[in-house]
Amino acid sequence: MQNKKSHPSALNEKAGIAPPETTSLTSIGTIQHFRKIQPSATALVEGILAGNITALSRAITLVESTNNNHLSKANEVINACLPHSGKSMRIGITGVPGVGKSTFIEAFGKFLTNQGKKVAVLAVDPSSTISHGSILGDKTRMEELVKDKNAYIRPSASGETLGGVARKTRETITLCEACGFDTIIIETVGVGQSETAVHSMVDFFLLLKIAGAGDELQGIKRGIMEMADAIVINKADGDNIKKAQFAKMEFNRALHLFPAKKSGWIPKTSTCSAITQEGIPVVWEIIQKFLALTKENQSFFEKRKEQNQYWMLETINEQLKINFYNQHEIQNLLEPTKKAVQNNEISPFAAAQKLLNLYQNSKNNQQNMD
Incomplete structure (x- = not known):
């Protein structure tokens, strides 16, 4: 019995000319380069006041950041925009x-x-x-x-x-x-x-x-x-x-x-x-x-004044919380203290007071060094 000739599958693709790259590597590099460049607070403010949506979006991202290094720059942008709001x-x-x-x-x-x-x-x-x-x-x-x-x-x-x-x-x-x-x-x-x-x-x-x-x-x-x-x-x-x-x-x-x-x-x-x-x-x-x-x-304007005061106090509360959890000594002791509370080795209230005292002592030491 003769062997049938094997034919290549119709699903196989014949070798041909490779399609050109649809995306330029140079363009990708340029875009990535500009994304890494962080505009100054002055540049962001100028863009926002000019109605530039890109500048607005970048400024909002900056303001939303929890990175302490971004805080001063975010505040600079907010303060500059405040008179125009x-x-x-x-x-x-x-x-x-x-x-x-x-x-x-x-x-x-x-x-x-x-x-x-x-x-x-x-x-x-x-x-x-x-x-x-x-x-x-x-x-x-x-x-x-x-x-x-x-x-x-x-x-x-x-x-x-x-x-x-x-x-x-x-x-x-x-x-x-x-x-x-x-x-x-x-x-x-x-x-x-x-x-x-x-x-x-x-x-x-x-x-x-x-x-x-x-x-x-x-x-x-x-x-x-x-x-x-x-x-x-x-x-x-x-x-x-x-x-x-x-x-x-x-x-x-x-x-x-x-x-x-x-x-x-x-x-x-x-x-x-x-x-x-x-x-x-x-x-x-x-x-x-x-x-x-x-x-x-005039109740419209009175309400806005009350809101400004409310958000000042809220910002203080939030910043204190951020400072507390970002402190090195607190970060080291937080997990062991949580486990001690879970195991009933210390009450939640005593544990909280212990951490707060540590935070306050650390702040005092820092001030004395300064």
């Missing part, structure tokens, strides 16, 4: 997961840019308590707004900060305002009593709700409801319109249970659909009325 409308937006915050913000942001506004969205994404990672997918969810030349979206990880507010969100607001953005929107990770952190850095606090999800019962609860300047029932479209109108009435009744606001503003309720754009202009009208009232009776 404070002229925006700061809006905080919160709501339970699934309420449609990102969709609403995109529709609202597009409405504002069409009105000639420059909008910066500071979206705070939740960080995992296990891996400490964060998806930072807001630019993907707001695919229309991200392409708008008058909009800027900056996602940040919440980390361990109270209320899901990024550690340096307050400073980021200052940088965005100096860059020319007149409307700052802060999207939080969700609803909770700790949302006071957001409330303490915005002028107007908007609470998004949805109908038919038991939210009507939440209306009589204190905390988040007391902070809201407006309640907007989202997804008021299709078969959900009647439910949204009913929810609006329920929230109106609930708002009468709360004491009047110091500013004299009476919180409003409204319905909207981020999909059909229905009701979006009404939300802006509510905010405009709030601005007119609070600026006329």
